[in-house]
Amino acid sequence: MTRCPEFLAPQCSQPVPARACLLSALFWLLGVVAGLAAPTEDTLRIRPNVNELYVSTASYSVLEDPSGRLTLRDILQPRYNAGFLPGNLTSGGKPSGNIEHTRSAYWLRIRVRNEAPDQNHWFLEMFDSHINDLTFYRADAQGTYHGVRTGADLPFASRPFAYKNFLFSLQVRPGQTHTYYLRLKSDSKTSFLGRLRNESMLAAHFQSEYGLLGGFYGVLLIMVVYNLFIFLFIGERTYLRYVLYVLSCSLLFLSEDGLGFEYLWPRLPWLNQVVNAGAPILLLVTFSYYARHFLDAPQRLPHFDPWVRAVVLLSAGLLLLDTLFVKSGFSFWLYLLPYGMLYYAALLVYRQGFRAARFFLIAQALVAVSLLFLITRKLGVDFINTPFTVYSMNVAFVVEVAVLSYALGEKIKAIKDATIRTQERLVKQLHKKHQAQDRLVEQLRQNQELKDQLNSELEEQVARRTEKLRLQSETIAAQNRELQQANGLLALQSAAISKLNGELQHDLQQVQTARVLSKEVDFGEFSQIYPDKDACLRYLADLKWAAGYRCRKCGHEKYCDAREPHARRCTKCRYVESATAYTMLQKCKFSIIKAFYAVFLIYTHKGSYSSQELSRVLELRQGTCWSFSQKVTEAMRRRRQAAGYDEHEGWTHILLDATGTSEEDQPILQTEHS
Known part of the structure; x- marks a missing residue:
């Protein structure tokens, strides 16, 4: 009894007769003869002054094993060895060698002849490091093949060299031709790309490649x-x-x-x-x-x-x-x-x-x-x-x-x-607002001066008239009987003057009250103060954020302009709030100018302004006017019950009332999700 050759040892665990070994050797010789008769792949030739060779598709032969069970002992048999095809004719006639079927195992046969006289060590590098199972077979001096198994499914220590790609030592001797086999199994489609390098070229390649990769990852880390x-x-x-x-x-x-x-x-x-x-x-x-x-x-x-x-x-x-x-x-x-x-x-x-x-x-x-x-x-x-x-x-x-x-x-x-x-525009708007306020204050000052001048003139006229009457009274006293009728007339004139003076004082009081309450302003004059929707929104936005902007969602205090006029967008959470949101005019169904005037009329008349009169003035339906007047009246009632209520405050405080706004009327939150 004899044992199998060493290269068959992994597939044979029991002793076999000598006749079986002879038959195996005979089949091996037949395979060699059949391989010579079949089309062969080009041999990779290592010539002098050549440091590396690219393994092209015509430089190796490929055999597909659909079952994935063939071993090297089977591959060396004639019927399988003759089935190797050049890499440029495999994969169903495609012009390159690829792993097309992930369930199959592929065998590569590579022949290398060393025609260089030097003793440089040569290495085979496979570019794709994701091949799941890869076994490299190399024959020793006696012709016995030894396998080195590695792959992405095995620990990194299974690789013969600590290199990111698969690297195998060829040990090709000068003047000889060596045949190498590789068994590849991959879960993904890939190609058989590789390169032969000698040790000097490989060392230089390692230094440059790892240096460039280190710089690459350094840039990513810095970023x-x-x-x-x-x-x-x-x-x-x-x-x-x-x-x-x-x-x-x-x-x-x-x-x-x-x-x-x-x-x-x-x-x-x-x-x-x-x-x-x-x-x-x-x-x-x-x-x-x-x-x-x-x-x-x-x-x-x-x-x-x-x-x-x-x-x-x-x-x-x-x-x-x-x-x-x-x-x-x-x-x-x-x-x-x-x-x-x-x-x-x-x-x-x-x-x-x-x-x-x-x-x-x-x-x-x-x-x-x-x-x-x-x-x-x-x-x-x-x-x-x-x-x-x-x-x-x-x-x-x-x-x-x-x-x-x-x-x-x-x-x-x-x-x-x-x-x-945007901030510069806001500063300009505030500057214009301050200028308008200054002009308004100046106008009020001039009005006060005119009123004081008018009162002074009236007082002077009354004083002159009184002095004149006093002189006439002294003259009439001297001629009492003769001028009794004239005295009666003078008394009537004095009463008329007193009445006129009282009426003038009453008119002045009404003028002052009207200036304060603006009762005499009709819709035409009111429209001159608030001519369009933009003016109303601007006034409402300035009134609403007079104390500064603060986001209702996140509390951020910085904002920018939104698409809607005079709306403000939070620069942190992108929440958008319009000028009418959370005010009396939220979801208002008619013109904001008419809404302003309606609030003004109802407030100045202390809530007693009828919906019929409001409908006639605003040219709106009475039901709409009635609903809006009830909303304003309720806001006035809540305002009077507030702790900080001031009876001399203006009608514009009612605009900011939003206590009665229901959840359905709340504005849709416009946010940017991260």
């Missing part, structure tokens, strides 16, 4: 820390969304280039699989969340933004379903629609005049080009497979995070400038 501190200082949530997006980018690249598995979770292959599958979905969600709010899509595109949000959520759900159950391998096509809609939204916003969107368009264009290179590499297209295209996505994302950070700063600066301009 995260910088924008996180800005968020903590100013509280602007857009910076927090940007930080989440950059962290998602970092997680995606850590999973894509294999550095996360190498340094962060080397003993957790299941976590590596979760990160590989979930990082692109997380990036889609965080990017859409950041991009929509950076572009102010909910406000600028109110009809298009809900569709964008729905497509993003649907795509994320389909991607998760494909990752967990379907495993089609082409799920990256589901990213095209949401990213395309976000790019189109940025274009629409830019056309509306949002200048910061141009940076977004430029950055995403660079990322789109790098994604095109990634998709072609996934499909096995190698005619543009250069170091620049391989790391183009890293460069594109570095440029993108830097450009978007600058764009975010420009947006915040634009908001700050708009706030400053």
